[in-house]
Structures are given as structure tokens and as C-alpha cells.
Amino acid sequence: MDGASAAKPNKRVTITDVARHAGVSTAAVSKVMRNAYGVSEAMREKVQAAIADLGYRPHAAARGMRGRTYTIGVLLDNVRNAFFADILDGIRDELRHTDYTVLIGAAGFDPEEQARTIRSLVDRQMDGLILIAPGTPRAEVLDTAVSTPTVVIGHHDASDTYDSVVDADDLGAGLVVDHLVSLGHRDIALVSAPGTRANKWKRTPEAVLSEGYLHAMQRHGLDRFARVHHTAYSDDGGFKAGMTLLTADRPPTAVMTGADVAALGVYRAAHELGLRIPRDLSLVGYNNTALAALAPVQLTSVDQAGHTMGSAAARMLVERVENRRDRAMQTTMTPRLVVRSTTGAPQGR
Amino acid sequence: MDGASAAKPNKRVTITDVARHAGVSTAAVSKVMRNAYGVSEAMREKVQAAIADLGYRPHAAARGMRGRTYTIGVLLDNVRNAFFADILDGIRDELRHTDYTVLIGAAGFDPEEQARTIRSLVDRQMDGLILIAPGTPRAEVLDTAVSTPTVVIGHHDASDTYDSVVDADDLGAGLVVDHLVSLGHRDIALVSAPGTRANKWKRTPEAVLSEGYLHAMQRHGLDRFARVHHTAYSDDGGFKAGMTLLTADRPPTAVMTGADVAALGVYRAAHELGLRIPRDLSLVGYNNTALAALAPVQLTSVDQAGHTMGSAAARMLVERVENRRDRAMQTTMTPRLVVRSTTGAPQGR
DNA sequence: GAGACCGTGTAAAACGTTCTCCACAGCGAG
DNA sequence: CTCGCTGTGGAGAACGTTTTACACGGTCTC
Missing domain, CATH: 3.40.50.2300 (Response regulator)
Structure with a gap:
């Protein structure tokens, strides 16, 4: 594989390295990475070969400075709630074969700490946010939703700024x-x-x-x-x-x-x-x-149907991030009763 | 005016804005932010006032380009495991009053996907990584640990590159x-x-x-x-x-x-x-x-004692991130039996 | 009084991307 | 032959930080 370059310690492969290796400009490499308009087939292949050769992975933080960061942030209060785990699975499954990575901020129940976590996610330049039943003031959510696409799960209060997914x-x-x-x-x-x-x-x-x-x-x-x-x-x-x-x-x-x-x-x-x-x-x-x-x-x-709620939220969010939709929307799921053995006829006493 | 390109109202407050507002250089503001050496008391106050005035929050992605990103990444396979939730709480509590934010990558059980998640965390310039019983090849973990401080929880295999926390x-x-x-x-x-x-x-x-x-x-x-x-x-x-x-x-x-x-x-x-x-x-x-x-x-x-394991891991990681320690270490926790009502004397049958 | 040193501040060069222009070549139309 | 268009590639300016290198004025030491 790369026994030769193994010698140099922790030097990241950058877009410049790829460009040099392929004998093209960094702009060209960037275009290929984002498969943007204006690259010939020959160029694409040459660059892709170089990328594979060098094992190049774009540096997300650097990307975040200008464009997308391909990261979706999820806020939840506690990881212990198994229902949230279902939602997370739904989000993950929906995004599995895309370029997006999901990062979770577990904020606890304190509204102030939740607010801090949301700010952290925004500061880290997440492309979009999924907030699961946030306890922070609605005004703050509306505020961040203006600059970062946001989906709120749980709260039935609709908005024309953020999207929402709720259960009836x-x-x-x-x-x-x-x-x-x-x-x-x-x-x-x-x-x-x-x-x-x-x-x-x-x-x-x-x-x-x-x-x-x-x-x-x-x-x-x-x-x-x-x-x-x-x-x-x-x-x-x-x-x-x-x-x-x-x-x-x-x-x-x-x-x-x-x-x-x-x-x-x-x-x-x-x-x-x-x-x-x-x-x-x-x-x-x-x-x-x-x-x-x-x-x-x-x-x-x-x-x-937490799984479905999660995947719906992810889908809606990506639409927004990629500017395929500019109007807010709400999705409502229908609940279903699962009868097990803790319910029965009352015995008079 | 058209609705399409509507609203780029939310201009972030940048370090330049703060510098101008305080009538100093951006370098000075940066120093104050990181409380680095070489700022007078007067300068500190002036800058801090400006920061408060403008509500400045440093842009983590931009920070990541040169220095720290003040983010700790945690890898785990699934959120459902309540034991992991204990660990997470421990991590969070330890880091609560520091500048670090914890972000969780839930990767599922597939080793390949776990590897991808680890790479994602590294690409996003996490300052340090906590890996909970990773399923990825050990070699890969050793590899990332060279460039990013790493604590492994669970696996007893020690290393001189990463730190570990285990239960006996x-x-x-x-x-x-x-x-x-x-x-x-x-x-x-x-x-x-x-x-x-x-x-x-x-x-x-x-x-x-x-x-x-x-x-x-x-x-x-x-x-x-x-x-x-x-x-x-x-x-x-x-x-x-x-x-x-x-x-x-x-x-x-x-x-x-x-x-x-x-x-x-x-x-x-x-x-x-x-x-x-x-x-x-x-x-x-x-x-x-x-x-x-x-x-x-x-x-x-x-x-x-998942909580304790988590806080130990976080403490060890921060030591490494802040270069206060350059030798690997292992922490071992002692388990304790909690007897409840599913154990009793066997009845001959 | 010259030199070394100190404390404080700034200018400017990174960092690794994206993205806006612009250049150029080829080609069809007039 | 010129003009304008199109399709492809690159130069270079951002983006918001950190960090290096240095300038400046003042003190201390001999």
C-alpha cells in the first residue's frame, strides 16, 4: 500500500497535494469533490485517481469556512430515553449512504445547557440541526433557524422558519x-x-x-x-x-x-x-x-414510530440544506396502540 | 428585491468586529480569548467589554484551521446501551465547566462504519477522541491516536500511544x-x-x-x-x-x-x-x-461505575490535549456486585 | 551611556477549503 | 475574418481564526 509515505508522521493530505499529484489546480480538485459543473470526463478521472492514490479526505473544518461541512447536528436531552434512540436510528439510516455525518449533542435537561449546546453546534458550522423536544425558549430556536436549517421534533408549535415532525x-x-x-x-x-x-x-x-x-x-x-x-x-x-x-x-x-x-x-x-x-x-x-x-x-x-420520525426529519432537513425546498413544512405521524399484558378488565373491589 | 436571495441578515460577529469595536488588533482579541500570555489588565478588560457588547462567539471551524477546536468526540456503537449513557454522563460532568463541548458519533456495530465515523471525527478536527469499545481494527486506532489524543474505554489491550480506561x-x-x-x-x-x-x-x-x-x-x-x-x-x-x-x-x-x-x-x-x-x-x-x-x-x-469511568477518561484526555502529559496511562476500575432478587439458593430438582 | 532584556502590542502569514472571475481554445454564424 | 458563444480550466480572493516575528518604549546592569 503506502509503505513509502508511512514514514512521514502526522501530515494530512491536503487538496494541494492532490492537485500537484494530478497536475491540475486546486480549484479543479474542489470541483470534482463537490461534483460541480465544469469538469471534463478526463479531468474527473485524473483527479479521482489522484484522490485514491493519496487517500485524500477533505478537512471538514476548512470546508466549513467557505461552504458546507456535511455534518448534521442532533440535540437531545438525554441518551437514556430509548425513544430517542429509535429516532436516532431513523436519522442514521436515512443519511447512511450520503456524505453527511451525524453528530449528537447530549445536553441534559437544563434549558440553559441545551441552549449552550445548540450554540456549540452552530459555532461548529453544522449544515443543519435536528432538535428533539428542545427545552430552550422558542425564540432562540427561531433565531438559530434563520441562519441554520432546523427541524424540531416533538413540539407541535409550527413555524414558517423551521420544519417539524410530530406524533399525533x-x-x-x-x-x-x-x-x-x-x-x-x-x-x-x-x-x-x-x-x-x-x-x-x-x-x-x-x-x-x-x-x-x-x-x-x-x-x-x-x-x-x-x-x-x-x-x-x-x-x-x-x-x-x-x-x-x-x-x-x-x-x-x-x-x-x-x-x-x-x-x-x-x-x-x-x-x-x-x-x-x-x-x-x-x-x-x-x-x-x-x-x-x-x-x-x-x-x-x-x-x-420513532424510526420513521427520525428518517422523515433527516430527509426534510437535507432538502433544506441543499436548497431544494424553501417553505417550512410539518409532518405528523399516526400512533398505534400495542396491547400487552398490563391492561385488562377492572375487577370490582 | 426578490424573495429568493432573501435575508442574509444574520451576519456573524467575528473577531475583527470585536477588534474594531475595542480599537485593538485581532491578535490582541485572540490572546484574550485564549487567555494567552502578553496582555495587560487594561487590554483584557477593554476586550472583554467589547466581546460582551457584541455577543461574540468564536467560530469553531475557523479555530480548527490553526489551533484547537475545543471539541471532544466520543465514539460508541449504540445509544441504547444504558451503560454507555452512564459513561457519557461522566464525561459530560467532568467537562461541564470547561470550554470543551462533547459530540457523540453513534456508529452502529459495523466495524467499517465505526471506522468511517472515527475518520469523520478526525476530519472535523476534534481535539481528542474517546472510543468506547471500538470494533475497528486496532491498527487503525493506533494510527489515529498518533495525530489525535485518544482514550480507549473497555479494551484491556494497553498501548503507549493511546490511554485506556477499563473495568477489571x-x-x-x-x-x-x-x-x-x-x-x-x-x-x-x-x-x-x-x-x-x-x-x-x-x-x-x-x-x-x-x-x-x-x-x-x-x-x-x-x-x-x-x-x-x-x-x-x-x-x-x-x-x-x-x-x-x-x-x-x-x-x-x-x-x-x-x-x-x-x-x-x-x-x-x-x-x-x-x-x-x-x-x-x-x-x-x-x-x-x-x-x-x-x-x-x-x-x-x-x-x-460507568460514571467514574467516563469522568476519568475525560480527565485523562484533556491532560493530553493540553499537553500536560506525554506518557500513555491506563486506569482500572474495581467492579462491585449488587445483589438483587434474581439470585438465590438452587432448589434440587 | 551602551547594551541586554522585558512587557505589551501589532502586522501579516499561515491554515485548507470554496467560489467568483477571468482566460483561453474551439467553433459556428455572419 | 471577425464576432460571439460554449465548455473547460486556473488564479486568487475570501473565510475567521491562531501564531510568528517583530517593533516600540522602558528598565536594569555594568
Whole structure:
């Protein structure tokens, strides 16, 4: 292979090296790399041979100074959420055979830190951004979207600046309520995320979910049973919510949650209180993550097609990056109920 | 005016703008930014005021052309592994109050794609790399480590080029075997990952784990019971392994696995075969991920202190990036057994 | 009082690309 | 023969930083 040039240590092969080796100008090499207009077949071949010979890889940072950087940045709050992993897979699969690389910024839940991460991505000259349910003020997102193509996943607030991909969470909530009602439940509680973020997102996934839940309860004439408990989407948050709900005067016979992991927290609470599932309590999660399907769990959940959402987001983003579309658009996915063994008919007690 | 070329409003604030605003040279501003030697107090204040005034943020790509980019790249195969999430948290916490940003490349399991991702990170001028159990040929890692400071997590193969952080997996295996033996088990099987990667890593985590297991079995005089089953670390892989092991002529009374998720697959197999845990089968995972602690699971597992491993890796990497150390080093963490309710005394059957 | 040295600041040369012009050659039309 | 067009290639100016090399004025030392 290249035993000869192995001697020189860490010297990168640059476009100039390629140009010299092929006996052409750097401009020509650049054109070939970007397959831009104005190169003859002969030129293309000559240059490509030189590129292969030298093992040239363009320096992304340098590219970023003038043109594209062929990098897509993804912001998410935490890597632990298996639903996000589905989205990421979708993004990756969509982009696999393109020149784009996906880099992930895991920012944590703190809005300020998320904002910092977004700025970092922009400073690093990402060609486009995919923000998964960002907690930063909407104004900031709008701001960065002006200069960097952006797709927001999760929040239903549309915009003419950024594109968005959402799941019809209201429909999802309806599916769950319908299912539970058809089993005979009437006292159905919802465990949702705290919607108190003072950041101008009006239609967060949790808000839309709650809305759908309330409408569905109303539709079934069960308004008076409706109650929403807000808590963090985590095992612990779910546990606390479960404890509160299940030790109330008139505990619900069914609990639906906005995230699988929270449902498992409720599960733990029920367990601790000596309630059996689904005999004494029916439990439904959301997102249908790998957790839900686990052997000892078998949680009824709502599938959001995270993979599809991810690939849709990636596709939309690339369209924008490559200037093939100049109007904002929204994509909405339809959720599907996956019934497993944590839901059943309520046993009178 | 036309809508097409509309709006290039967002002109970035550059170092030149700051320099002009402060009435100094760009070199001076640069020095202040990097707090380099040779600026008077007055100068520093003047420049910092200008920076604040204009909201200047250095352009990382441009920085990358000459100096640092203040970005650390992390390679991992899949985001789903909760253990990796712990490591990431550790990295993030360590770097939180520094100027560095962490970007994650999730490459999947294909070695070729992992290699491509590593190259991407290098091309994007990362200051340093943290590779979590990379599947790429060792030679390639050594190669990139020459030009970019690199920390390898997981593989026990040491090097004088890259730093490494590992868990004493052999000790971990010993802990598990000791625990199971003390409960009365003798027929203990290990479910490990396929070690057949032809990529020159001799001492992968799985290999060291198997080694530790075999030694421990030997130590207890249980050589003849020792058996290692290789499978992918996934729910499905664990299920298949469980099926094979548990339907054998002389099924083991205890199974330990190299990953929690695989243990849950075995759990599913046992469940399907009508075996109760821990009565008919004791089960131990590895990594003590959030999965293990889940209410319906309560899996005995080995804690690897992923958070600490991550922060150690980050600390070591920054030392290298900032040239505060020029010798390679290895850090080894000590594992700890966390006993939950999937292990118990074997019931003769 | 000459030289060496110090601390502070700047000018200008990189860094590796992209991209806008411009030059040139060949060719068809008038 | 000139003109204008077209298709191909290259020169060179950005892009926003860092860094080197040096200038300048002042102090210290002998």
C-alpha cells in the first residue's frame, strides 16, 4: 500500500497535494469533490485517481469556512430515553449512504445547557440541526433557524422558519382511553410531564397529550373522572405519581403515562402497595420503547414510530440544506396502540 | 428585491468586529480569548467589554484551521446501551465547566462504519477522541491516536500511544462466581459476546470476562461445569442463548451474562420454559444499568461505575490535549456486585 | 551611556477549503 | 475574418481564526 509515505508522521493530505499529484489546480480538485459543473470526463478521472492514490479526505473544518461541512447536528436531552434512540436510528439510516455525518449533542435537561449546546453546534458550522423536544425558549430556536436549517421534533408549535415532525399525541391519548374504556374502565388517570416551562412552547408533546386525553374522556362522558398528574418522566417521577394517585381516596383503576419509563415507576408503586397488574390496576405507557417489550414487563404502550420520525426529519432537513425546498413544512405521524399484558378488565373491589 | 436571495441578515460577529469595536488588533482579541500570555489588565478588560457588547462567539471551524477546536468526540456503537449513557454522563460532568463541548458519533456495530465515523471525527478536527469499545481494527486506532489524543474505554489491550480506561472484568466475573457458589451453585454458565472479531484486539471486555470466569470456576474446583456460550448482547441474543442452555441435557442452575440486556433475554427464555427465577434458575447481569434496578426486574448485576469511568477518561484526555502529559496511562476500575432478587439458593430438582 | 532584556502590542502569514472571475481554445454564424 | 458563444480550466480572493516575528518604549546592569 503506502509503505513509502508511512514514514512521514502526522501530515494530512491536503487538496494541494492532490492537485500537484494530478497536475491540475486546486480549484479543479474542489470541483470534482463537490461534483460541480465544469469538469471534463478526463479531468474527473485524473483527479479521482489522484484522490485514491493519496487517500485524500477533505478537512471538514476548512470546508466549513467557505461552504458546507456535511455534518448534521442532533440535540437531545438525554441518551437514556430509548425513544430517542429509535429516532436516532431513523436519522442514521436515512443519511447512511450520503456524505453527511451525524453528530449528537447530549445536553441534559437544563434549558440553559441545551441552549449552550445548540450554540456549540452552530459555532461548529453544522449544515443543519435536528432538535428533539428542545427545552430552550422558542425564540432562540427561531433565531438559530434563520441562519441554520432546523427541524424540531416533538413540539407541535409550527413555524414558517423551521420544519417539524410530530406524533399525533392527541390521537394516541384517544387510543389509550378508548382501549381502557372498552375494557370497562371509567376512572382513568393520566401521568404527564410538568408543562410549566416558561419558554413559549405552547404545544409541547405533553400538552397535546393531556388535551387528547381530556377530549377522549369527555367523548366518553367521563369528564368527572379525568385527572392529570404532572411529574418528571423518570422511574422515580412515576413512582411518586403512582404513590399519590394510588393512595388517594378514590384511586383510579387505570393509569396511562406519557412515557414508558414513568409507567414502570407507577408499576413499582403499585407493587409496593400490594396491587397486582392488571388485576387491580391497568397500566399503559407511551412510546413503545424496548422497555415495554421486555420479558418481565410486557407493558401496553403507544407506538410512535420513532424510526420513521427520525428518517422523515433527516430527509426534510437535507432538502433544506441543499436548497431544494424553501417553505417550512410539518409532518405528523399516526400512533398505534400495542396491547400487552398490563391492561385488562377492572375487577370490582 | 426578490424573495429568493432573501435575508442574509444574520451576519456573524467575528473577531475583527470585536477588534474594531475595542480599537485593538485581532491578535490582541485572540490572546484574550485564549487567555494567552502578553496582555495587560487594561487590554483584557477593554476586550472583554467589547466581546460582551457584541455577543461574540468564536467560530469553531475557523479555530480548527490553526489551533484547537475545543471539541471532544466520543465514539460508541449504540445509544441504547444504558451503560454507555452512564459513561457519557461522566464525561459530560467532568467537562461541564470547561470550554470543551462533547459530540457523540453513534456508529452502529459495523466495524467499517465505526471506522468511517472515527475518520469523520478526525476530519472535523476534534481535539481528542474517546472510543468506547471500538470494533475497528486496532491498527487503525493506533494510527489515529498518533495525530489525535485518544482514550480507549473497555479494551484491556494497553498501548503507549493511546490511554485506556477499563473495568477489571476478570474480578467482576470472580465476584459473580463467588456469590453464586456461596449460594450453593456449582453448574454456572456464562453468556458472553462473540469474541471472534478478527481485528487484533486481544483483550476485549468479553475475553477478559471469560478468562476471569474460567479462573474462578477453577479456583472453586468447578472446571468441569464451566461453559461459555457466545451470543450478541441483546434481548434476542440472550433469549437464544437461554433457550440453548436451558434445554440442554444438564441445564445450569445459574447463568451469568456479560450484559444486563442479555440477562433479560435469558429471563424471557426461562419464563417461556416455565422456570421460575430465582427458584429454578439464578440469573446475573453485568453493568448494573437502570434496567437491572427496574421494579419488575430486580436483576443481580455487577456495577462498573460507568460514571467514574467516563469522568476519568475525560480527565485523562484533556491532560493530553493540553499537553500536560506525554506518557500513555491506563486506569482500572474495581467492579462491585449488587445483589438483587434474581439470585438465590438452587432448589434440587 | 551602551547594551541586554522585558512587557505589551501589532502586522501579516499561515491554515485548507470554496467560489467568483477571468482566460483561453474551439467553433459556428455572419 | 471577425464576432460571439460554449465548455473547460486556473488564479486568487475570501473565510475567521491562531501564531510568528517583530517593533516600540522602558528598565536594569555594568
